[in-house]
Amino acid sequence: MYxxxxxxxxxxxxxxxxxxKNREGIKKRRMTDLEVKHxxxxxxxxxxxxxxxxxxxxxxxxxxxDVKVVVETMGGLHPAFEYxxxxxxxxxxxxxxxxxxxxxxxxxxxxxxxxNNVNFLFEASVAGGIPIIRPIVQCLAANExxxxxxxxxxxxNFILTKMIVEKMSFADALALAQKNGYAExxxxxxxxxxxxxxxxxxxxxxxxxxxxxxxxxxxEGITSISESDVAYANDMGAVIKLIANAxxxxxxxxxxxxxxxxxxxxxxxxxxxxxxxxxxxxxDAIGDVVFYGKGAGRFATASAVVAxxxxxxxxxxxxxxxxxxxxxENYVSDYGKHQQKFMVRVETDDAGAVRKVFGDVRVLNRExxxxxxxxxxxxxxxxxxxxxxxxxxxxxxxxIIRITDY
Amino acid sequence: MYxxxxxxxxxxxxxxxxxxKNREGIKKRRMTDLEVKHxxxxxxxxxxxxxxxxxxxxxxxxxxxDVKVVVETMGGLHPAFEYxxxxxxxxxxxxxxxxxxxxxxxxxxxxxxxxNNVNFLFEASVAGGIPIIRPIVQCLAANExxxxxxxxxxxxNFILTKMIVEKMSFADALALAQKNGYAExxxxxxxxxxxxxxxxxxxxxxxxxxxxxxxxxxxEGITSISESDVAYANDMGAVIKLIANAxxxxxxxxxxxxxxxxxxxxxxxxxxxxxxxxxxxxxDAIGDVVFYGKGAGRFATASAVVAxxxxxxxxxxxxxxxxxxxxxENYVSDYGKHQQKFMVRVETDDAGAVRKVFGDVRVLNRExxxxxxxxxxxxxxxxxxxxxxxxxxxxxxxxIIRITDY
Numbered sequence: 001m002y003x004x005x006x007x008x009x010x011x012x013x014x015x016x017x018x019x020x021k022n023r024e025g026i027k028k029r030r031m032t033d034l035e036v037k038h039x040x041x042x043x044x045x046x047x048x049x050x051x052x053x054x055x056x057x058x059x060x061x062x063x064x065x066d067v068k069v070v071v072e073t074m075g076g077l078h079p080a081f082e083y084x085x086x087x088x089x090x091x092x093x094x095x096x097x098x099x100x101x102x103x104x105x106x107x108x109x110x111x112x113x114x115x116n117n118v119n120f121l122f123e124a125s126v127a128g129g130i131p132i133i134r135p136i137v138q139c140l141a142a143n144e145x146x147x148x149x150x151x152x153x154x155x156x157n158f159i160l161t162k163m164i165v166e167k168m169s170f171a172d173a174l175a176l177a178q179k180n181g182y183a184e185x186x187x188x189x190x191x192x193x194x195x196x197x198x199x200x201x202x203x204x205x206x207x208x209x210x211x212x213x214x215x216x217x218x219x220e221g222i223t224s225i226s227e228s229d230v231a232y233a234n235d236m237g238a239v240i241k242l243i244a245n246a247x248x249x250x251x252x253x254x255x256x257x258x259x260x261x262x263x264x265x266x267x268x269x270x271x272x273x274x275x276x277x278x279x280x281x282x283x284d285a286i287g288d289v290v291f292y293g294k295g296a297g298r299f300a301t302a303s304a305v306v307a308x309x310x311x312x313x314x315x316x317x318x319x320x321x322x323x324x325x326x327x328x329e330n331y332v333s334d335y336g337k338h339q340q341k342f343m344v345r346v347e348t349d350d351a352g353a354v355r356k357v358f359g360d361v362r363v364l365n366r367e368x369x370x371x372x373x374x375x376x377x378x379x380x381x382x383x384x385x386x387x388x389x390x391x392x393x394x395x396x397x398x399x400i401i402r403i404t405d406y
Numbered sequence: 407m408y409x410x411x412x413x414x415x416x417x418x419x420x421x422x423x424x425x426x427k428n429r430e431g432i433k434k435r436r437m438t439d440l441e442v443k444h445x446x447x448x449x450x451x452x453x454x455x456x457x458x459x460x461x462x463x464x465x466x467x468x469x470x471x472d473v474k475v476v477v478e479t480m481g482g483l484h485p486a487f488e489y490x491x492x493x494x495x496x497x498x499x500x501x502x503x504x505x506x507x508x509x510x511x512x513x514x515x516x517x518x519x520x521x522n523n524v525n526f527l528f529e530a531s532v533a534g535g536i537p538i539i540r541p542i543v544q545c546l547a548a549n550e551x552x553x554x555x556x557x558x559x560x561x562x563n564f565i566l567t568k569m570i571v572e573k574m575s576f577a578d579a580l581a582l583a584q585k586n587g588y589a590e591x592x593x594x595x596x597x598x599x600x601x602x603x604x605x606x607x608x609x610x611x612x613x614x615x616x617x618x619x620x621x622x623x624x625x626e627g628i629t630s631i632s633e634s635d636v637a638y639a640n641d642m643g644a645v646i647k648l649i650a651n652a653x654x655x656x657x658x659x660x661x662x663x664x665x666x667x668x669x670x671x672x673x674x675x676x677x678x679x680x681x682x683x684x685x686x687x688x689x690d691a692i693g694d695v696v697f698y699g700k701g702a703g704r705f706a707t708a709s710a711v712v713a714x715x716x717x718x719x720x721x722x723x724x725x726x727x728x729x730x731x732x733x734x735e736n737y738v739s740d741y742g743k744h745q746q747k748f749m750v751r752v753e754t755d756d757a758g759a760v761r762k763v764f765g766d767v768r769v770l771n772r773e774x775x776x777x778x779x780x781x782x783x784x785x786x787x788x789x790x791x792x793x794x795x796x797x798x799x800x801x802x803x804x805x806i807i808r809i810t811d812y
Binding site for chain 2: 013018019022025026028029031032123129130131134135137138139140141142143146169185240264268270273283284285286287288290291292293294297299300302303304305306307310311314321
């Protein structure tokens with residue numbers, strides 16, 4: 001079965017090499033023989049062992065009836081969206097690793113796939129190679145999924161791990177991540193939480209059945225996390241992680257957010273270190289299941305892409321049922337009103353006033369804290385309420401970090 | 407689509423209730439409408455809300471052409487094997503949670519399913535509700551699986567957790583497990599490792615492509631683990647877990663074992679506590695992935711069964727490709743020759759003699775150790791060699807526990 005690959009960057013080149021390397025094994029395991037016929041890229045790769053497969057003309061793929069499955073590993077919205085749409089309309093199944101594309105255009109593309117009786121699969125768009133989309137759809141099909149929470153961005157998890165384990169500052173940890181190739185020169189999408197947000201949108205769309213757009217989701221990165229926050233979390237027996245999570249409230253309402261969160265040690269998510277990812281899925285029958293592994297990297301991500309390609313090849317004549325409805329109005333609840341506990345760090349000369357307002361709070365300690373620093377755990381309340389109460393007090397806010405029970 | 411359930415114990419009754427409870431959701435997610443038509447059990451259930459579905463006659467199921475999928479949750483080899491065989495021959499797909507059946511008769515039953523163009527699925531037979539079989543087959547299809555290691559028995563993991571965290575003795579921890587319903591009155595199959603062994607045989611069969619019989623696998627339970635072993639492991643920064651693992655050496659040779667193992671803290675498997683299960687899969691593209699969750703329990707296990715039932719319903723007319731070859735001769739290597747490190751605990755008045763034989767070993771310490779107790783870490787060597795060396799020394803062997811790098 002002939003395959004075309006659009007975009008020969010890290011993941012795309014991994015896909016080409018993995019299909020070539022494990023072709024016999026895939027044939028044995030999945031009864032389908034995969035072969036890459038075209039590779040689309042605007043760059044030249046004269047030294048590639050696959051040099052003769054390269055083209056700069058998308059029509060070489062679109063017009064080739066032998067090509068039944070097209071891989072999109074270009075990234076970005078355009079022209080990925082136009083190319084994928086054209087392929088689906090031409091009766092080709094498409095496999096994508098592009099979380100931006102799926103989080104923004106997933107509903108439209110799934111509809112296009114349905115209308116043209118082909119498949120649009122994107123296991124690699126969330127948590128790299130870790131199997132998560134197919135397990136939710138197939139393996140947990142007997143469950144009502146109640147909640148999903150994940151460490152979905154390896155860059156920020158690497159940075160936070162260095163801050164927790166080696167007491168590095170955020171700036172030093174970011175610099176190290178860049179040096180090690182875990183963070184890009186412009187790390188905005190990672191450290192501001194945008195990347196993790198796109199991924200939880202995809203998971204929420206699948207698990208709860210309606211498209212969720214990243215724009216509708218409260219998103220906070222890790223740039224505000226200080227070494228003192230890490231130390232106070234440690235005093236609670238906890239760590240700080242960038243958590244993207246979504247919870248079903250009713251058929252018409254979900255809670256969803258991407259923001260730092262305090263996670264108690266002993267939880268499976270707390271033990272996820274360095275550049276690793278993990279996704280916790282809470283189902284009404286299964287309870288909590290956690291999927292852990294590498295969330296990025298050439299071959300880890302290619303592993304998920306190629307598995308989808310094999311699935312498309314097997315399902316050429318019979319579409320897999322897989323999709324979700326369009327976005328619902330007022331579906332995403334206001335994050336400021338979510339009821340939860342928070343760790344609050346303030347500067348104040350009047351901790352007594354803070355205690356008077358927040359009640360009998362748990363006070364946190366760290367070594368070498370300035371005398372006017374006060375950190376505590378709030379009762380269950382909303383972020384709006386926390387901010388309103390703090391605004392009435394003689395304090396300078398240091399940070400406010402939610403506490404989760406994952 | 408009509409379903410029959412054979413065996414209405416913990417799991418079977420969970421299947422009936424889960425299909426009833428989540429029928430609408432399953433219909434929406436998987437486009438298949440499941441309904442239980444018969445429940446086979448030799449017992450009477452006059453107060454069950456499903457009382458009118460019960461039968462004591464297997465032929466009520468076998469002869470009913472409306473029933474396309476049969477669930478086997480009876481346990482045991484007989485008559486489960488005969489009933490499942492008869493159903494497959496009659497053109498019915500079968501879903502089983504029975505690890506004894508699959509580990510002993512998997513190859514035969516998969517062949518029967520193939521010959522009759524139906525499906526035989528058994529996700530629930532390993533690690534309860536945790537998705538593991540389908541992810542290996544489908545999601546990791548692009549990988550050559552190199553190694554699998556799991557905590558596959560909740561009872562023993564509960565006991566070891568109590569020994570590690572609460573410093574309980576084995577006997578007290580076993581009694582607590584029985585009191586809490588995690589261990590049966592006769593706990594032999596759990597504590598002697600037989601249950602975990604059956605499960606790793608199923609995983610090895612799937613991952614490496616040839617049937618592995620439990621009888622061919624070195625199997626050691628946890629009854630020899632003492633509080634002193636736990637303490638010495640702690641001195642290494644590690645914990646003791648019952649690990650079932652399998653590793654591909656070549657197309658014609660695997661290493662496989664079920665035995666206690668020392669796992670360093672910080673590893674994902676080390677953090678798996680209480681009655682939870684986890685499976686680590688090491689693939690050539692993906693690296694390590696870990697699947698974690700409840701390995702037993704009514705609804706967790708039923709979750710996996712019902713997902714398989716839905717998959718059978720969707721694939722009524724088209725068989726899923728899924729299976730393995732028959733057992734190979736000399737396929738399982740001799741465990742006594744596996745090269746690894748060991749923690750050795752002995753009684754001796756001449757630790758110097760031990761050191762002379764084993765070289766510059768790492769010596770371990772614990773509080774309140776008797777003066778003649780000596781514990782150390784061997785170099786990489788085989789269990790046969792360790793035993794041979796010890797036999798030549800003036801020592802009484804306390805325990806020999808392998809050390810893994812998972």
